[in-house]
Amino acid sequence: MSKQHTYRATVEWAGNLGSGTSSYTAYSRDYTVKITGKPELHGSSDPAFRGDKTRHNPEDMLLAAISACHKLWYLHLCGAASIIVTAYTDHAEAVMDEGDNALPGRFIKATLRPQVTITQAQHIEQAKALHHEAHRLCFIANSLNFEVACECEITVA
Incomplete structure (x- = not known):
């Protein structure tokens, strides 16, 4: 019988610039990945999709x-x-x-x-x-x- 493992992560969007997703250009793609007991990981989308090139995608x-x-x-x-x-x-x-x-x-x-x-x-x-x-x-x-x-x-x- 195989053993199963469960993984949990919280991904929290941080990109509401004031008007939410009112248009494709109105919001940031930035987010934070939170996993209990580990450093936060700051992400975004690929720059080709309006993301921040300094963050992981x-x-x-x-x-x-x-x-x-x-x-x-x-x-x-x-x-x-x-x-x-x-x-x-x-x-x-x-x-x-x-x-x-x-x-x-x-x-x-x-x-x-x-x-x-x-x-x-x-x-x-x-x-x-x-x-x-x-x-x-x-x-x-x-x-x-x-x-x-x-x-x-x-x-x-």
């Missing part, structure tokens, strides 16, 4: 969630396989199509580009292969309806 956060989930599974799998990872940086990218009147907008692809440093050259191929298993196990990737590719680079230090 949902599209950025979705990509960050995909990358972080993959990384956490990957590090776990490397640890279990006695592969010592000393550095991990992912230069992830996602593509969103705005859609049109017939088909609403959606993400169509994400690409993870982790650069991983390990301590032993004999583990390079296994370290590469573990990215596939990390993707298979990632809770976030398993919840998506678009492709997530992984183009990893493994170096030894």
